Amino acid sequence: MSVGTGATHPAFARDRRSARPERCELCGTPVAARHGHVVDTGRRGLLCACRACFLLFTRCPAGEVRYRAVPERYLWDPRRPIAGLDWHGLGIPARFAFFIPCGTRVTAFQPGPAGVAETALPPGLWTQLAAEHPLLATAEPDVEAIVVRGGERGTDCFLVPVDVGYRLAGAVRRYWTGGDGGPELHERVGELFAEIGQRARPLR
Ligand SMILES: [Zn+2]
Ligand SMILES: [Zn+2]
Structure with missing residues (x-):
């Protein structure tokens, strides 16, 4: 479903929900x-x-079973907000992006006119950020994603079920127009982030 250079991230190879x-x-x-x-x-x-x-596939350790349940939690960290500086350190030019840890790799998904482009984060960068932002380290590989959105009030960062990433990618594919996505896309993304914000509980 994603369009980008290189191989498609495994999590995106098939989305049968459509x-x-x-x-x-x-x-x-x-x-x-x-x-x-x-x-x-x-x-x-x-x-x-x-x-x-x-429930059968809930809390199964990574790597030991084929199926893994996608957790239903939404979290944010009121104590360690992601600063603009960190955001720019990730090299994300778009206004929102999401990240899926998969084993030891972390893939960044960034929206653009051609769809959602995938890039592997440089090794070590995520570990370094996660040391300062426990929310990132809390994400379960394969089944949870970190979504970030830059705005005038700062950067929002949430831990979400991985299928929320699919929804973001779907919105990009469907509504992106022009060079920056256009008003309809940003409205849809705004709605999705509002929903995420309502469901999110503080990380303890
Ligand atoms: Zn379903
Ligand atoms: Zn069943």
Whole structure:
């Protein structure tokens, strides 16, 4: 789904949610409109899951199982806000971006006219930032993302379920116009960040 140079990040290789299945993609049980998701680390995609399957793959250690439930938590860190300086250190020119830790690698996803471009962060940069910002280190590999948005009031930074990243990428693909994304995209992104902000709880 993403457009960028180099290989597609595994988490983006398949997004089957657009098919809007009404069944759990693991066991076939019908699911409600609002349901959980699991990451298939083997085929690299996101699957819709019933409650039982979701719980089965909750808190599974990374690397030991094929399926991993996407946590439902949203967090922010009131004590260690991401400063503008850190933001620029990441080399992100766009107004928002998200990051998915995957094993020891961290991939940055940045929106642009061609879709969402992926870049691997230089080794060490994330570790260095995470040492000062525990929120980054809290993100579970493969199943959680860090989203950041620069604004006039500073930089917002949240830990979110990885499928929120898909929603951001989907908005970019659908609404981006012109050189900077255009008003409709920024409105949609603003709505999504408002929703994230409402759901987010402080990191303890
Ligand atoms: Zn199921
Ligand atoms: Zn689903």
